[in-house]
Amino acid sequence: MTASDVTILGAGLVGICSALSLAEKGFRVHMVDRDAPGQATSAGNAGIISPWSVVPQSMPGIWKKVPGWLLDPQGPVSIKPSYLPRVATWGLRFLYEGRQERIQPISDAMYALNHDCVELYRHHLAGTGHDRLLQDSWYVHAFRDASQVNLSSPDYAMRKAVGAEIEQIGASELRELEPALTHDFEAAVLIKGQARAVSPGKIGEVLAEKLLAMGGTIERAKVLKISPKEDDSWTYVTEQGEHSTPKLVLSMGVWSAELLKPLGIKIPMEAERGYHVSFDNPGVSLSHSVMDMDMKFVASSMEEAIRVAGTAEFAGLDAPINQKRLDALVALASKLLPDLNTAQISTWSGQRPSLPDSLPCIGQIDGFQNLIGAFGHSHYGLMMAPKTGGLVADLVAGLTPNIDMSPFRVTRY
Numbered sequence: 001m002t003a004s005d006v007t008i009l010g011a012g013l014v015g016i017c018s019a020l021s022l023a024e025k026g027f028r029v030h031m032v033d034r035d036a037p038g039q040a041t042s043a044g045n046a047g048i049i050s051p052w053s054v055v056p057q058s059m060p061g062i063w064k065k066v067p068g069w070l071l072d073p074q075g076p077v078s079i080k081p082s083y084l085p086r087v088a089t090w091g092l093r094f095l096y097e098g099r100q101e102r103i104q105p106i107s108d109a110m111y112a113l114n115h116d117c118v119e120l121y122r123h124h125l126a127g128t129g130h131d132r133l134l135q136d137s138w139y140v141h142a143f144r145d146a147s148q149v150n151l152s153s154p155d156y157a158m159r160k161a162v163g164a165e166i167e168q169i170g171a172s173e174l175r176e177l178e179p180a181l182t183h184d185f186e187a188a189v190l191i192k193g194q195a196r197a198v199s200p201g202k203i204g205e206v207l208a209e210k211l212l213a214m215g216g217t218i219e220r221a222k223v224l225k226i227s228p229k230e231d232d233s234w235t236y237v238t239e240q241g242e243h244s245t246p247k248l249v250l251s252m253g254v255w256s257a258e259l260l261k262p263l264g265i266k267i268p269m270e271a272e273r274g275y276h277v278s279f280d281n282p283g284v285s286l287s288h289s290v291m292d293m294d295m296k297f298v299a300s301s302m303e304e305a306i307r308v309a310g311t312a313e314f315a316g317l318d319a320p321i322n323q324k325r326l327d328a329l330v331a332l333a334s335k336l337l338p339d340l341n342t343a344q345i346s347t348w349s350g351q352r353p354s355l356p357d358s359l360p361c362i363g364q365i366d367g368f369q370n371l372i373g374a375f376g377h378s379h380y381g382l383m384m385a386p387k388t389g390g391l392v393a394d395l396v397a398g399l400t401p402n403i404d405m406s407p408f409r410v411t412r413y
Contacts (some may be wrong), residue, residue: 004030006396009223009236009259010251011035012042013200014374014381016207017389018249021123022215023214025393030245031211032238033252034222038204040255041350042381046298046309048289049383051115051138052164055155056106056358057378059099069296074328076296078383080315087314090270094354102160102357107158108230109359113384115162118195120386121203130206133198138288139191140178146170146187150295153318156189165192180284196289199303200382223252226259229274233370240378247370247396253353254317256375263368267361268413269376271317272354275347276309277329278302283341295332306340308333310351321349354378360407372396373410 006022011033013312018256019029026252029188031037055269069075097106107272118134125131131273143149149168150156158164167190174181174188208218221238226248234248250256257267282305297310326347334340353376355361360376374392394401406412 004028004217004245006030006238006247006249007234007245008249008251009226010104010253010256010375010408011037011208011218011318012040012251012253012381013038013207013385013389014377015249015251016211017057017124017385018251018374018392019211019216019389020207020214021389021393022313023065023211023216027393027396029211030219030266031216032221032223032236034218034220036205036220037208037218039201041352042204043201044217044274044309044348044350045200045379045382046276046289046300047200047302047382048139048194048298048300048310049117049121049134049193049197050191051117052159052162052191052194053114053380054107054111054158054162054381056098056110058094058356058358059064059103059154060098060100062098063095063154073324074295074332076311078311078313078322078325080313080319083315083319086316089272090268090356093268096169097357103154105407106357106359110380110406111162113387114380117383117386120390121195124207124210124386125203128206128210130202133203133206134195135198137194137196139190139194140174140288141189141293142174142290143189143293144182144184145240149189150188151189159191166190167192178286178288178290180339182336182338197382198298198301200324202303206208223255225262226250228368228371233337234370234405244285247372249302249374249392249396250254251374253375254351256353256373260365262277265365265411267376267410270314270354271351272378273313273315273319273322273324273349274309274352275311275329276307277326277333277348278307278346279303279333279340279342280344280346281341282306282337284337284339290336292332292336297329297332299333299336306333306337308336309352317351359407360384360388361410362388363405364395366409367410
């Protein structure tokens with residue numbers, strides 16, 4: 001391998017965008033991951049890229065809904081019974097982060113990472129010939145009970161406060177906008193001015209190719225260990241042996257916390273298993289991303305498929321795939337889209353790195369020179385990746401980022 005100025009461990013979209021931003025600043029970048037770039041967790045999502053994703057996962061009163069979600073076999077959240085004692089502490093901290101005085105600071109920090117995500121993706125895709133992978137879109141929140149719509153609720157108020165254009169429509173207007181949806185919906189809320197990825201995995205592939213064209217290098221290897229050297233450079237160990245690098249960026253999602261443990265750094269990160277189902281040759285299409293507000297899952301048209309995603313499971317990092325969660329998504333999709341062709345499906349499952357406050361860890365890691373964290377993006381990795389990458393590049397270059405970095409401090413817990 002050629003000498004590099006910076007090594008990035010992790011080739012998800014956060015790692016790829018960090019590498020691109022570093023290469024733009026003239027750094028020689030080497031990226032290491034056991035999987036092909038952008039094809040693991042980054043590929044498994046509903047494709048939403050929204051500047052208005054400023055609502056924390058934990059909000060006041062959410063504790064009232066959790067028991068119902070857990071008892072519903074088709075609900076948005078499940079916890080493996082034997083894993084409950086281990087996740088309990090994390091869950092209590094999650095609920096604590098949803099208190100009234102915390103949600104606005106968290107929302108502000110989310111906005112700092114998301115507000116220009118569409119423009120930043122267009123910047124990275126420029127010159128690749130694949131601009132079509134990012135399409136203008138709305139977010140359609142569909143309600144079966146129109147009385148449940150409240151545009152003054154905290155979540156919509158947060159979005160409107162940062163400039164989102166939000167509109168409520170009735171059943172007839174919704175059927176005109178998205179004729180494939182079930183007629184059970186009585187109303188919808190439209191969140192405008194955002195985009196969707198028609199193939200998140202393809203975006204990762206295309207941007208990795210752009211990195212190679214810019215002189216970056218990519219290595220397929222499993223990272224086993226990291227350790228500091230006396231001169232403040234770093235060693236990382238893979239199955240192929242030991243390697244050195246002047247600066248190290250840790251962007252390995254849930255595995256980042258595992259690599260930091262031997263250094264005495266404990267991160268309260270949970271491996272939240274996500275699932276999606278793609279319906280090939282679906283026979284119907286959606287013009288926008290649609291969330292079923294009753295069942296809390298999202299459907300979106302991808303390249304030659306419709307993908308449904310949104311279910312989450314807490315069962316531990318090495319838990320086997322829960323087929324019941326996939327079956328539930330198929331059943332929910334059939335209710336959402338009555339004419340959906342379910343004959344050909346493909347499924348995905350992966351681990352999302354979730355922290356209790358809905359915010360990632362980004363920044364120089366306290367006590368360790370030349371070690372920068374960029375992980376823990378939970379459900380927001382796709383949309384937060386470009387801004388995170390720019391911040392990483394600034395930090396490596398010794399520049400002061402243009403936002404307050406304190407909410408993302410790696411050792412804030």
